[in-house]
Amino acid sequence: MKPKRSDQLREAIEEKIAVGTYAPGKRLDEAELLKSFRVSRTPLREALIQLASMGLIEIRPRRGAFVAQIDPQRLCEMFELMAELEAMCGRLAARRLTPEDRTRLLAAHQACKTAAEAGDPDSYYYANERFHHTIYVASHNSYLAEQASQLHRKLRVYRRLQLRVRNRIDNSFIEHDNVVSALLAGDGELTARRLREHLLVQGERFGDLIASLSMLAA
Numbered sequence: 001m002k003p004k005r006s007d008q009l010r011e012a013i014e015e016k017i018a019v020g021t022y023a024p025g026k027r028l029d030e031a032e033l034l035k036s037f038r039v040s041r042t043p044l045r046e047a048l049i050q051l052a053s054m055g056l057i058e059i060r061p062r063r064g065a066f067v068a069q070i071d072p073q074r075l076c077e078m079f080e081l082m083a084e085l086e087a088m089c090g091r092l093a094a095r096r097l098t099p100e101d102r103t104r105l106l107a108a109h110q111a112c113k114t115a116a117e118a119g120d121p122d123s124y125y126y127a128n129e130r131f132h133h134t135i136y137v138a139s140h141n142s143y144l145a146e147q148a149s150q151l152h153r154k155l156r157v158y159r160r161l162q163l164r165v166r167n168r169i170d171n172s173f174i175e176h177d178n179v180v181s182a183l184l185a186g187d188g189e190l191t192a193r194r195l196r197e198h199l200l201v202q203g204e205r206f207g208d209l210i211a212s213l214s215m216l217a218a
Contacts (some may be wrong), residue, residue: 006046083199093138140201
């Protein structure tokens with residue numbers, strides 16, 4: 001299905017937030033957005049509502065929409081929870097993987113490989129999103145998959161930002177490869193551990209993320 005215009009707009013604005021074009025605290029002037037994207041007010045307002053629900057912007061009464069100020073501590077807490085949710089999905093998926101799940105997983109993994117080899121962060125971002133959602137579905141726990149998907153959505157722009165750190169795409173794909181090996185072997189605990197390590201923002205990765213957020217705010 002062709003994406004709705006509001007969804008396309010949300011993606012475009014989200015990307016501008018991710019790369020710093022729309023910096024934290026910036027007011028998103030509606031007239032400027034209408035002119036820039038050549039759209040009507042209805043899809044624009046729908047896109048802004050979506051972004052607000054994701055926590056990427058704040059809509060203030062009588063003042064308009066502003067790019068949300070980023071709190072690194074809260075962001076790291078969200079990644080910590082995301083790591084645990086994905087670990088749970090992976091543990092269940094390793095036990096419940098069907099032939100159809102296996103086919104979808106390998107296809108998503110191949111798409112990540114193609115994007116990584118091309119050095120295309122945007123293509124890798126979408127392939128990466130598909131890869132993780134495939135694992136959520138393969139858990140065969142719909143409520144868990146819904147919760148993981150909801151938090152994943154809130155973290156989309158920051159996961160996208162992470163991929164712009166030098167060597168992160170290559171390292172991410174290596175981590176995916178390790179996750180796939182554990183999943184196909186049916187090792188739930190190993191899958192959970194590898195997914196947790198893949199998602200946790202700590203050590204050098206914490207420093208990289210904070211540096212990226214600082215550049216956005218500058």
